[in-house]
Every structure is written in structure tokens, then in C-alpha cells.
Amino acid sequence: MDPCPFVRVLVGNLALKSPVAARPAGGAGVHPSAHPCFATVRLDKHPSRHTVPVPLLPPDHADANPPAAAASLAAGFHLSKADLDRIAGRSLFSAASASGAGTAKLKVAIYSGRMGTTCGVRSGRLLGKVSLPLDLREAAEGTAVVFHSGWIGLGKGAAKAQMYLTVKAEAEPRFVFEFDGEPECSPQVFQVQGNRRQPVFTCSFSCRHNFGDWNWRSRSTQSEPSSPRRWRSSFGSERERPGKERKGWSVKVHDLSGSPVALASMVTPFVASPGTDRVSRSNPGAWLILRPVDGTWQPWGRLEAWRERGGPAGDGLGYRFELLPDTAVGPGVSLAESTISASKGGKFAIDLTGAGGNPLARTSSSSGRGGKLGRGLSLSPSPSPAYRGFVMSSTVIGEGRSGRPAVEVGVQHVGCAEDAAAFVALAAAVDLSMDACRLFSHKLRRGLSSPALLR
Structure with missing residues (x-):
């Protein structure tokens, strides 16, 4: 039996440093971590959208990495060959795709406020957006790639907010x-x-x-x-x-x-x-x-x-x-x-990608955008050692x-x-x-x- 090519894109380790959001409207004296923030994560031309809470760190947080409490899987996108071809506008597995096709855009929007909507209108206040191009050709060919792992600025100026973000893609044949x-x-x-x-x-x-x-x-x-x-x-x-x-x-x-x-x-x-x-x-x-x-x-x-x-x-x-x-x-x-x-x-699914830990957890230093996975990131154990990562799904x-x-x-x-x-x-x-x-x-x-x- 020959499998079909699939690629999964994992997004996680979200954290925010925002001097603007740290000042609540009622006055001073409130610790920044008490101010709720959330993010929406989308991959263009993919139907699913994820909404997740984002921990807010103090503006003077000096560590290069967010605290362990912020380390988690925020979103996962599973792309079939048809999805990859739709993103590329042609077959991602053909020789013609080497000319730059296969680039998807990951879009992350950060909001200040609590998750949810009121009368159909999103309740949060937009703090900023990030758009990252993801060239999925290497992942489609079997190479795990880390596109970004670190802080990225939101907006302009010296006092702009910063968001920590890890994005990787890897082949996942099924x-x-x-x-x-x-x-x-x-x-x-x-x-x-x-x-x-x-x-x-x-x-x-x-x-x-x-x-x-x-x-x-x-x-x-x-x-x-x-x-x-x-x-x-x-x-x-x-x-x-x-x-x-x-x-x-x-x-x-x-x-x-x-x-x-x-x-x-x-x-x-x-x-x-x-x-x-x-x-x-x-x-x-x-x-x-x-x-x-x-x-x-x-x-x-x-x-x-x-x-x-x-x-x-x-x-x-x-x-x-x-x-x-x-x-x-x-x-x-x-x-x-x-x-x-x-x-x-909908879909019945057994997906243990984030079970028992963070599949984007850093075990050593990793390269930035376009770097190979190597030893920088590792999968965590699932509730059953025999079943890790994506297991199965079926349409209902x-x-x-x-x-x-x-x-x-x-x-x-x-x-x-x-x-x-x-x-x-x-x-x-x-x-x-x-x-x-x-x-x-x-x-x-x-x-x-x-x-x-x-x-």
C-alpha cells in the first residue's frame, strides 16, 4: 500500500510583550499578565481558523524565550496533496513548481480583550497582525522545516508590541x-x-x-x-x-x-x-x-x-x-x-500531536526561518506510547x-x-x-x- 503525501503546519509558543496593552483603561497597578489577550491563526486558502489565548508578559521581560507556561501548541493545519496544489496554483510535486510556487501565508492577528463575540462583532481590540510566507516545497518532499522561532514586532516605533512565535512544517504521509x-x-x-x-x-x-x-x-x-x-x-x-x-x-x-x-x-x-x-x-x-x-x-x-x-x-x-x-x-x-x-x-479524529506536552518545545537552539528541524525541536510523548502525533480521521x-x-x-x-x-x-x-x-x-x-x- 502506497501512502498519500500530506504536510502539517504547526504553530505555537505564542506569547506577547505589549507596553500599550499593559496599561488598563482604569489606571495603574494591574499586573500585565492579568490583562487578557488572544490570537486568531489562519493559513490562507485553508478553511479552518484557530482562536487561542495568548499570555501577556511584563514589558521588561528580558529572556530570549517565553516562560514555560507559554509553551503550547496553538494551531495545526493538515494539508493534503489537493490542498498543497491549491495553494501552489499547480501541482506542487511537478518540476514546474520549482519556480516559487507552493508559498502559503500564515496570518496571526493579536487582540487585547477576552475571546468571543458580541452581537456578531469580535469583542477584542486589534493590537497587530503578522503575516509569514511559508514555502512548503521542502516539507512536501520530506524535510522538516522551521520557518520562524523567536520574537517578531507588531506595528512600528520603539514601543511596539512583540510576539513570540514558533512555526514549523513537516511531511506527514497517510x-x-x-x-x-x-x-x-x-x-x-x-x-x-x-x-x-x-x-x-x-x-x-x-x-x-x-x-x-x-x-x-x-x-x-x-x-x-x-x-x-x-x-x-x-x-x-x-x-x-x-x-x-x-x-x-x-x-x-x-x-x-x-x-x-x-x-x-x-x-x-x-x-x-x-x-x-x-x-x-x-x-x-x-x-x-x-x-x-x-x-x-x-x-x-x-x-x-x-x-x-x-x-x-x-x-x-x-x-x-x-x-x-x-x-x-x-x-x-x-x-x-x-x-x-x-x-x-464533521470529522472524527484521533490526533495526539499536542498530547502530553508541546510538540514545538525547544530542546536546544534552533535556526530561524528556513532552517532545518535537526535537534532544535522534538515531539513529546502521548498518553499511549504506541500512538503519537496524528493517528486517524474519518468524515461523518x-x-x-x-x-x-x-x-x-x-x-x-x-x-x-x-x-x-x-x-x-x-x-x-x-x-x-x-x-x-x-x-x-x-x-x-x-x-x-x-x-x-x-x-
């Missing part, structure tokens, strides 16, 4: 997979590289009513699983539950020979909370993601999902994913927890709509087809959770609406 239909339609899964689409897996969706009905079937072997009963007591229940519920869904992933290589199985029914028609956070439904080991299914991960009540963006799908221990029952390692808009959909379509999930997996996390299949099964479980958490007063989408699947 395997890309696409479902050829909704998971409940038992689709094929293709690996995508550029314009090429090659089938690598098939999926089979089913609904069962008995927790123990995990049947191992392949063209080469057929045996019954011997999953310890402790997994059943920990992650599911065989007894019927009263009221509205959705249960028993599963998606089995096969390789092209027909052998099963991953399984997503709904082990805790999605049940409406008493007096409501929604799955609550206090009583979520759950899936096990299983992998074949010596002819039996072994739990690899656990996904919980629920319905978040409406906020500014409406209702959402809340989720939590944890990695399960390899041997004995024990606490899982949480890798992801967030919310996806129920109406618009809003409820009531049809869509085909697309899955991206970091190459460092795929050593064999079974590794990729586990992430494909997880993506299917997330997509089906959008339906499982749909309000019980609404109908499920086509393919899930038979009476046997409703209760």
Missing part, C-alpha cells in the same frame, strides 16, 4: 480509504492515491439479537470465538432493556480473500433516557472494535456515543474512544473525546443524509492490513453512531429503518 457506500449497505472499501482507487476491503453489515453471536467465518478457517465473559460484563449486557433502544448492529471487515480482519460490534444498546427520545451522555451506547488473534476476536478499542443537547451549532454527536489493554481487563487509554454537529456532520455525514466515509490513517500506525482494517471498522462505527443517536421520534435513514433494527 493512507487514505473511502467507503463505496454507507456502512449499512455492506460496501467495498477502496484505498485512494491520487486518481487511483484500488479495492482493499469489503464490509458486511448485520443486526443480531444475542451478544454472544460473534461468528468467525473465513474461507480458510471456521471456529467459534472464545471471548472471555469478563468482556461481556464490562462492555455489554445480554439482558433485554425496556423502552426504546437500538442494538445488535455490527460491521465485519474482510480482506479481498474473504478472511475477516476487523469487527465493529455494538455491545451496549443505544437507549433513550427515561422521559426523553434521546441517548444521553450519562447512559451512552457503546461499540467494541475487535481484531482477530489466533482464531478469536480480541477487543482493541471501545467507542461510546451519545446525543449532546443543542448549543450554538445545534445538537451534536458526542463520542469518546479509548484503546483497550492487550491482555487483562483494566482501564482503557483515552485517545479522543469531542462532539460532531448532528446536522452538518450529518443525520438523515447519505454519504460515504473517507478515512485517513498515519503511516506509522499501519504495519499490516489488519491495522488499517481496525481503523476502517472504527470509522464505520462512528458513522453508524450518528444514526444510533438520532432522536427516537425521527425515522432512521434508508437501510436502517426495518422494524428489526429499530428495537
Whole structure:
């Protein structure tokens, strides 16, 4: 399997020295660090924008670097080959790109005041802007580059504010997979590289009513699983539950020979909370993601999902994913927890780039703009030593709509087809959770609406 080229741009270590912002309107005597500031970070031609708080340092701060409290990852931008070509205006990987194409502009705006908006108008007062050109050609070719690491002036004059900023880019190749239909339609899964689409897996969706009905079937072997009963007591229940519920869904992933290589199985029914028609956070439904080991299914991960009540963006799908221990029952390692808009959909992602520390932390002196990464910057450990940096992401379509999930997996996390299949099964479980958490007063989408699947 050949990966697709991706580049990630990391921005962090933001700090501000501002003699103007240090003087609150009410008078003197307030320490500068008590005055709130924030920044917006954008990469032109990229849809995402990040808003983050920025620590304000005393004007007489003399150190060349900001304090440790300021060291953090502020924003990360993940760019596919299509994104890079759009920035370049042509293929970044062609010979013609050597003439200067591939330059993106990173734009950072610093505001004094608290984050947020009032009546649609940003509440902060603009202190200054910084625009840095980023030539991404070296990063696209596999070389990590530090574009800037140090102080930079905002505005003009001797009393101008200064901002500390670190920006780097590095290659981050990924395997890309696409479902050829909704998971409940038992689709094929293709690996995508550029314009090429090659089938690598098939999926089979089913609904069962008995927790123990995990049947191992392949063209080469057929045996019954011997999953310890402790997994059943920990992650599911065989007894019927009263009221509205959705249960028993599963998606089995096969390789092209027909052998099963991953399984997503709904082990805790999605049940409406008493007096409501929604799955609550206090009583979520759950899936096990299983992998074949010596002819039996072994739990690899656990996904919980629920319905978040409406906020500014409406209702959402809340989720939590944890990695399960390899041997004995024990606490899982949480890798992801967030919310996806129920109406618009979004992305499920496991990204540990900033987990457990600052991926832009300085371990020794580093060069300025255009310098190589070398030993100047280092990645920090994640909650699980086996999973660092970007792990995976998958698209999730809003409820009531049809869509085909697309899955991206970091190459460092795929050593064999079974590794990729586990992430494909997880993506299917997330997509089906959008339906499982749909309000019980609404109908499920086509393919899930038979009476046997409703209760």
C-alpha cells in the first residue's frame, strides 16, 4: 500500500510583550499578565481558523524565550496533496513548481480583550497582525522545516508590541480509504492515491439479537470465538432493556480473500433516557472494535456515543474512544473525546500531536526561518506510547443524509492490513453512531429503518 503525501503546519509558543496593552483603561497597578489577550491563526486558502489565548508578559521581560507556561501548541493545519496544489496554483510535486510556487501565508492577528463575540462583532481590540510566507516545497518532499522561532514586532516605533512565535512544517504521509457506500449497505472499501482507487476491503453489515453471536467465518478457517465473559460484563449486557433502544448492529471487515480482519460490534444498546427520545451522555451506547488473534476476536478499542443537547451549532454527536489493554481487563487509554454537529456532520479524529506536552518545545537552539528541524525541536510523548502525533480521521455525514466515509490513517500506525482494517471498522462505527443517536421520534435513514433494527 502506497501512502498519500500530506504536510502539517504547526504553530505555537505564542506569547506577547505589549507596553500599550499593559496599561488598563482604569489606571495603574494591574499586573500585565492579568490583562487578557488572544490570537486568531489562519493559513490562507485553508478553511479552518484557530482562536487561542495568548499570555501577556511584563514589558521588561528580558529572556530570549517565553516562560514555560507559554509553551503550547496553538494551531495545526493538515494539508493534503489537493490542498498543497491549491495553494501552489499547480501541482506542487511537478518540476514546474520549482519556480516559487507552493508559498502559503500564515496570518496571526493579536487582540487585547477576552475571546468571543458580541452581537456578531469580535469583542477584542486589534493590537497587530503578522503575516509569514511559508514555502512548503521542502516539507512536501520530506524535510522538516522551521520557518520562524523567536520574537517578531507588531506595528512600528520603539514601543511596539512583540510576539513570540514558533512555526514549523513537516511531511506527514497517510493512507487514505473511502467507503463505496454507507456502512449499512455492506460496501467495498477502496484505498485512494491520487486518481487511483484500488479495492482493499469489503464490509458486511448485520443486526443480531444475542451478544454472544460473534461468528468467525473465513474461507480458510471456521471456529467459534472464545471471548472471555469478563468482556461481556464490562462492555455489554445480554439482558433485554425496556423502552426504546437500538442494538445488535455490527460491521465485519474482510480482506479481498474473504478472511475477516476487523469487527465493529455494538455491545451496549443505544437507549433513550427515561422521559426523553434521546441517548444521553450519562447512559451512552457503546461499540467494541475487535481484531482477530489466533482464531478469536480480541477487543482493541471501545467507542461510546451519545446525543449532546443543542448549543450554538445545534445538537451534536458526542463520542469518546479509548484503546483497550492487550491482555487483562483494566482501564482503557483515552485517545479522543469531542462532539460532531448532528446536522452538518464533521470529522472524527484521533490526533495526539499536542498530547502530553508541546510538540514545538525547544530542546536546544534552533535556526530561524528556513532552517532545518535537526535537534532544535522534538515531539513529546502521548498518553499511549504506541500512538503519537496524528493517528486517524474519518468524515461523518450529518443525520438523515447519505454519504460515504473517507478515512485517513498515519503511516506509522499501519504495519499490516489488519491495522488499517481496525481503523476502517472504527470509522464505520462512528458513522453508524450518528444514526444510533438520532432522536427516537425521527425515522432512521434508508437501510436502517426495518422494524428489526429499530428495537
